[in-house]
Amino acid sequence: MVVCGDDALAHRLAAELSGVYGERVTLVVPPARDGRPRPAVPGRAATLLGRVTGVVGRTAGANGGAGTGSPPGAPVRVVRAPEPDDEALDEAGVAGATALALVYDDDETNIHAALRARRVNPRLRLVIRMYNRRLGQRLEELLDQAARMGNGDPDGPGAAEATTTVLSDADTAAPALVAAAVSGHSKVIEAGGLLLRAVERPPLAPGDRDRPGARTVALLSPARPDGIDGDGPVMLPDADPAASGGRGRIVLERVHYPGAPQRAPRLTARSLPLGSFFSLRLRWALGCLAAAVLGLAVASWLVTDANPTHAAYLSLLDLFAINDPAIGQPLGRQILQLLSGLAGLLLLPLLVAAALEGLGTFRSASALRRPPRGLSGHVVLLGLGKIGSRVLARLRELDIPVVCVERDPQARGVALARSLRVPTVIGDVTEEGVLEAAKIGESRTLLALTSSDTTNLEAVLYARAVRPDVGVVMRLYEDRFSKAVYRTLRVSHPRARTRTRSVSYLVAPAFAGAMMGRQILGAVPVERRVLLIAAVEAGSHPGLAGRTVAEAFEPGAWRVLALAAEGAGETPRPPDGSADGGDAHVLRPDDRVVVAATRQGLAELLGRRPVPRPRSDVG
Known part of the structure; x- marks a missing residue:
C-alpha cells in the first residue's frame, strides 16, 4: 500500500x-x-x-x-x-x-x-x-x-x-460528528445510510434477548479474580448472547436522535402564506377598511334607491375620488360621498404599507434567519467551513433543529444555511452576546468545528459558563492537547457530555477500508482484535444466497446485519426482527447485504486468502 x-x-x-x-x-x-x-x-x-x-x-x-x-x-x-x-x-x-x-x-x-x-x-x-x-x-x-x-x-x-x-474527508467525518453530537457515541459506522454505533453492554440475563435494532457481535474476555483477563474475546458468538457466561458484550446499535424534530418554516416562491406577506396589524386595518367600504355601499343603496351593483360602483368611484361632486343631490348622498372620500384617504397609506411589507418578505427569503422565539433542544453549530457545511447538511437531513454561528459572512456554508432557511448568527464567537444570540442556554449540544483549536476551546468554556450541562463536541487537531482538554472538561463537568474529535482520526478508517476494497465500510476494534463491517453480494458465497437473514450466520466468521439500500432514496432494512420481515427475508443472489466479519470470515466470503494475523496485534 x-x-x-x-x-x-x-x-x-x-x-x-x-x-x-x-x-x-x-x-x-x-x-x-x-x-x-x-x-x-x-x-x-x-x-x-x-x-x-x-x-x-x-x-x-x-x-x-x-x-x-x-x-x-x-x-x-x-x-x-x-x-x-x-x-x-x-x-x-x-x-x-x-x-x-x-x-x-x-x-x-x-x-x-x-x-x-x-x-x-x-x-x-x-x-x-x-x-x-x-x-x-x-x-x-x-x-x-x-x-x-x-x-x-x-x-x-x-x-x-x-x-x-x-x-471527501468532510463527507466522511460529518456522520460521525453528527452522531457524537446527538448520541454521544464515538464509534459510528455509516452503512449505506444506516448509522451503527459499537457500544459495550453488560451481560444479558438468562432468557433475555437483544433489543430491536441491536446485534451482539462480540463477547469480551472474562475477568479473572486476579484482575487478569482470561481467554480472548469471542467474535460473532452464537445466536443466543444470553449464554455468555457473564461476559460483557460489544453491541451494534442504530443511532437515533432522541429529541423530537422541530421543522423550521420554509419560505418558497411556490407557496407563500398570506401571513408572510402582511403583518397581523396591517391585515386588521385592511379588513376594517373593507368593512367600512361595504357599509358605505349598503348605505348608498338604501339612500339612492339604486340597484346594489350601481350603488357599489358609485361608492368605489367616491372612494378613489374620481366621481363628480354630489351637488344638487340629496343630503344623504352628499354625506356618503364625503365619508367615502375620507375612507379613500385612509386607503392610500395602507396600500403603501402593504407594498413595503410584501417587498420585505421577498428580501427576507434570501436573507439569513434569526433564531425563532421559543427554540430549545437544538444544536448550535460553530463554523461553516468545509466540515461545518457538510455537518449542517447532515443535521438538516435528519430534521435536527440547528442554529449556526459563523464569523465570516462569505464562508462556504453561509449560502447553504440561507438556502436551507437555517437560523444563522454572523459574529465572532469570542465576543460576548454571540452565543446568547444562538440561544446556547436553551440548546442541547454545541458543535465547535472551526479550524482554530483555541477558538473552539474558548467557545466551549463560554458555553459551559452559561449552561454547565450542555453537551459539547470539539474539533481539535493536536492529540496531546485534545486529551488534556477532554480530561480537564470531564473532571470539571462530570455530568455533561464532552467529546473531542479529529477529522483525520474519523476519516482514516474509511480511507483504509477503501484501499482494502470497496466492500469494507469500517472496522470495530474489540480488545486486541478487529471486526470488519462490509457490504457484499449475497451471490458471492453459498452461505448467503437462499438463506434468511437470521440463518445467514457463521459463528466466529461472519453475520448478516442488514439488507443494503438498493436505490439512492432508500434506506437499509434494520438489523432486527421487526414487522418489516428483516430477519425472515430470503436472500437472493443479487441482494447486497451488510455483514460483520472477521478478517478470515470476510476473506472466505470474498473468495480470497486471509492474511494471517496474530491475536496479540493491536486492533
Missing part, C-alpha cells in the same frame, strides 16, 4: 493500514521547508512510524515497501518528495503496489497524481481525497474506464480489482 499526503490524515492512514489491517505501507510526505516542521504526527501513527528503520530519500529503490501480506504493525517506509511526480511515485513502488491513496489537501494535486499512477499501473486500486463531489464522480468514471482499457481484458479479475474510489 502507498499513501501520499501532506497532513495528519496521511500519517493516520498509514498507521491504520499497518496496525489494523497488517499491510506493508510506503508513506510519501513532503520534506520540511524553510526550517518549518512537518505536520504533527498523531499519537498512534507516531508509535508505528517510530519503528521505521530509516528515512528513504530520492535514492530509494523502485519497489521497496510495496506489496501485501506483511506482518501486522510492520515498519512504515517513508519517502520524502515535494510533490507526487513520476519520480516520487516510482520511488514509492507504485508500479508494483496493490493500492494508492492520494490524500493531499489540494484537489488538483490529487487529480494529477491519480492520472500518472493509473498510467503507470492499470491494475492499481486508487483512493482519492476530493472535496468537489461532482468532479470526483466524473474522475471515478474516467479512471475506471482507463483501468479497463489498460488491463486489456475489461471483464478480467485485474479490471475488477483496479477500482477508483473518491472520498
Whole structure:
C-alpha cells in the first residue's frame, strides 16, 4: 500500500493500514521547508512510524515497501518528495503496489497524481481525497474506464480489482460528528445510510434477548479474580448472547436522535402564506377598511334607491375620488360621498404599507434567519467551513433543529444555511452576546468545528459558563492537547457530555477500508482484535444466497446485519426482527447485504486468502 499526503490524515492512514489491517505501507510526505516542521504526527501513527528503520530519500529503490501480506504493525517506509511526480511515485513502488491513496489537501494535486499512477499501473486500486463531489464522480468514471482499457481484458479479475474510489474527508467525518453530537457515541459506522454505533453492554440475563435494532457481535474476555483477563474475546458468538457466561458484550446499535424534530418554516416562491406577506396589524386595518367600504355601499343603496351593483360602483368611484361632486343631490348622498372620500384617504397609506411589507418578505427569503422565539433542544453549530457545511447538511437531513454561528459572512456554508432557511448568527464567537444570540442556554449540544483549536476551546468554556450541562463536541487537531482538554472538561463537568474529535482520526478508517476494497465500510476494534463491517453480494458465497437473514450466520466468521439500500432514496432494512420481515427475508443472489466479519470470515466470503494475523496485534 502507498499513501501520499501532506497532513495528519496521511500519517493516520498509514498507521491504520499497518496496525489494523497488517499491510506493508510506503508513506510519501513532503520534506520540511524553510526550517518549518512537518505536520504533527498523531499519537498512534507516531508509535508505528517510530519503528521505521530509516528515512528513504530520492535514492530509494523502485519497489521497496510495496506489496501485501506483511506482518501486522510492520515498519512504515517513508519517502520524502515535494510533490507526487513520476519520480516520487516510482520511488514509492507504485508500479508494483496493490493500492494508492492520494490524500493531499489540494484537489488538483490529487487529480494529477491519480492520472500518472493509473498510467503507470492499470491494475492499481486508487483512493482519492476530493472535496468537489461532482468532479470526483466524473474522475471515478474516467479512471475506471482507463483501468479497463489498460488491463486489456475489461471483464478480467485485474479490471475488477483496479477500482477508483473518491472520498471527501468532510463527507466522511460529518456522520460521525453528527452522531457524537446527538448520541454521544464515538464509534459510528455509516452503512449505506444506516448509522451503527459499537457500544459495550453488560451481560444479558438468562432468557433475555437483544433489543430491536441491536446485534451482539462480540463477547469480551472474562475477568479473572486476579484482575487478569482470561481467554480472548469471542467474535460473532452464537445466536443466543444470553449464554455468555457473564461476559460483557460489544453491541451494534442504530443511532437515533432522541429529541423530537422541530421543522423550521420554509419560505418558497411556490407557496407563500398570506401571513408572510402582511403583518397581523396591517391585515386588521385592511379588513376594517373593507368593512367600512361595504357599509358605505349598503348605505348608498338604501339612500339612492339604486340597484346594489350601481350603488357599489358609485361608492368605489367616491372612494378613489374620481366621481363628480354630489351637488344638487340629496343630503344623504352628499354625506356618503364625503365619508367615502375620507375612507379613500385612509386607503392610500395602507396600500403603501402593504407594498413595503410584501417587498420585505421577498428580501427576507434570501436573507439569513434569526433564531425563532421559543427554540430549545437544538444544536448550535460553530463554523461553516468545509466540515461545518457538510455537518449542517447532515443535521438538516435528519430534521435536527440547528442554529449556526459563523464569523465570516462569505464562508462556504453561509449560502447553504440561507438556502436551507437555517437560523444563522454572523459574529465572532469570542465576543460576548454571540452565543446568547444562538440561544446556547436553551440548546442541547454545541458543535465547535472551526479550524482554530483555541477558538473552539474558548467557545466551549463560554458555553459551559452559561449552561454547565450542555453537551459539547470539539474539533481539535493536536492529540496531546485534545486529551488534556477532554480530561480537564470531564473532571470539571462530570455530568455533561464532552467529546473531542479529529477529522483525520474519523476519516482514516474509511480511507483504509477503501484501499482494502470497496466492500469494507469500517472496522470495530474489540480488545486486541478487529471486526470488519462490509457490504457484499449475497451471490458471492453459498452461505448467503437462499438463506434468511437470521440463518445467514457463521459463528466466529461472519453475520448478516442488514439488507443494503438498493436505490439512492432508500434506506437499509434494520438489523432486527421487526414487522418489516428483516430477519425472515430470503436472500437472493443479487441482494447486497451488510455483514460483520472477521478478517478470515470476510476473506472466505470474498473468495480470497486471509492474511494471517496474530491475536496479540493491536486492533
